[in-house]
Amino acid sequence: MAYPLQPSRGGLRMRRHVNTARSRRRDDILIAGGMLVIGLVLYAVGAFQLGTGPSSTPAGVRVALLVAIAAADTFRSTYPAAALTVGAVLTAIDLALGPTVPVWLVLSDLVYAAVLYGRPRVSRAVCYSTGAAVVVLTAAAYVGWQDGRAAAAAGIVLALFFTTPVWWALAIRRHQEVAAAERARAESMRALAEADRAAAVAHERNRMARDLHDVIASHLSAIAIQSAAALSRGTTGTDPTLDNVLTAIRAGSVAALDEMRSMIDLLRAESDPDDPGAPLRxxxxxxxxxxxxxxxxxxxxxxxxxxxxxxxxxxxxxxxxxxxxxxxxxxxxxxxxxxxxxxxxxxxxxxxxxxxxxxxxxxxxxxxxxxxxxxxxxxxxxxxxxxxxxxxxxxxxxxxxxxxxxxxxxxx
Incomplete structure (x- = not known):
């Protein structure tokens, strides 16, 4: 009967990693597509302008910028740093033409993904960069508008706009790190449990070998010695039945003692690498x-x-x-x-x-x-x-x- 091969732990881990990567890639495409649809709707209804005045930029240019940054958003979890860099450049172009809501919404998602999926160094760099960007944009607003209240309001809005995705991504990342640490701890506990089980089995084998040697083997030896002594006292031939019984007892005890020692060797074989399971002759x-x-x-x-x-x-x-x-x-x-x-x-x-x-x-x-x-x-x-x-x-x-x-x- 053929039994199916069980996958190894490494194979299961690799398969789980591949499935996770595919799932993230699919989610990235869906999120980027959703952002693109929302942006197109905002452009269609005319609710896209962040500034106060009308924009003279052609709608085709706006849509092209939105499509480009949405395309970068499809790599939000696979290449978060590169996607955020491209998105920042496109957002700077949008800012020069007149900031629009759809582009900045996609930028906020790119910031969130870079903090969540990026390497620790990338995540820290994004956190510091967003703080610096808020300060720089607030100062630029003050210089351009010469209005302290308006600049302060812009700074608050920018702070909320950037810190919200950063804070949320940091919270999720912290939970993921805690979960990974717990998984590693559980794996270590499993390995320790396996080691304890192996040690317990070896200890039990050694205990059984000692019991067989100290108790049963000694009794068998006594039986063999006493039966041999009875046969050697000169009673041989006086009672054939008794002689046969004593001879059978002697032979059986010696054979059992021999097999007992072989069993002891087998029990101790696992802890003694010099004694293989089948003793050499x-x-x-x-x-x-x-x-x-x-x-x-x-x-x-x-x-x-x-x-x-x-x-x-x-x-x-x-x-x-x-x-x-x-x-x-x-x-x-x-x-x-x-x-x-x-x-x-x-x-x-x-x-x-x-x-x-x-x-x-x-x-x-x-x-x-x-x-x-x-x-x-x-x-x-x-x-x-x-x-x-x-x-x-x-x-x-x-x-x-x-x-x-x-x-x-x-x-x-």
Whole structure:
């Protein structure tokens, strides 16, 4: 069954941005068209003059100016600064010919759009420019009319004409910025919630692993030990039924303990990047050998084990010890011969990794590292009831480990 692909958050955000731009462009055209219709109506009824005297400018010139500034108004939100600049030039021409209401109405809308949609620097510049324009136009009115009252009245009208769209645009812009900040805060809270959820899941996985290890695994180990003790007390053969039951209990508890340890490894895999979800085994040793040879080391390996009789825990632990040993050899003894011997006895798996240590004249062999890697190998062996020795010899460095085939639950 095919499931539809879910769009990513970035794709949804891009689609929303494109839809918003198209909607604004459509609104700009509608607003500019409305301004043009209103202006044409005012010209038709003769209610367009802002001055006191009749205008001698031909109607065709007035309509051409109105159409030009209305065309600039179609870019009010996409290019607000450029649209306002063009509109200011056309308004200056209209002022020289005799100011008219339709042109100045479109100019007020351009001022509003520049403050609302322009960048912060453009918005501030428009606010300062409109204030300066009010002062300059009021002074020009006083100089031209030589009438203080008339100039003051003109200044008040100009202040109201310009400050109203500026104030309204600033209020809307502030609300938009607050909404954007709230959205960003909500996104941050969502990310924090996701991180908390992931941490809670990891904590729960670790808690489950600890509970399985400390409680259930210990009980299974006790069952395995006690059943083995009962079988070894010399009662074998006296009661075949009892022998079969004890043997089944022993086998079942050991198998359950093996699977329990594998489950613990899986639960801890997410928090431990060195432990993949599917534990690697000795059958994957060839990958390590190929990598070491690719690094220039000559590797000789002898592996004599029976995968069918190896538990997954012992198989995985042996692989990890071999991996760490080979890694240390390649790191501290580059391009040297590495000898690997893995042999399975009746009761244990024995691993031996040997490599020479490069040294100058008079140098004595010393520990290749002695860091976290050696401690990890030692802990792996001890957790399974085995032992591990790693150290320098006269002819190089050796790692020698013995891991029992049947993990000793008492050590758990």
């Amino acid at each position: 000795l059958s994957d040793l060839d990958m390590l050998i190929v990598g070491a040879r690719a690094a220039g080391s000559a590797v000789e390996a002898s592996v004599a084990t029976n995968p069918d009789t190896l538990t997954s825990v012992v198989d995985h632990a042996t692989y990890r010890i071999a991996q760490e040993s080979i890694t240390n050899a390649v790191k501290h003894a580059p391009r040297q011969k590495i000898s690997i011997t893995i042999q399975q006895d009746a009761d244990a798996v024995r691993l031996r990794v040997h490599n020479p240590i490069p040294r100058g004249p008079g140098d004595e062999p010393s520990a290749a590292s002695g860091g976290q890697g050696l401690r990890n190998m030692t802990e792996r062996a001890q957790l399974l009831g085995g032992r591990l020795h790693a150290g320098a010899t006269q002819d190089g460095w050796i790692v020698d480990s013995v891991l029992p085939l049947e993990s000793r639950g008492a050590s758990e």
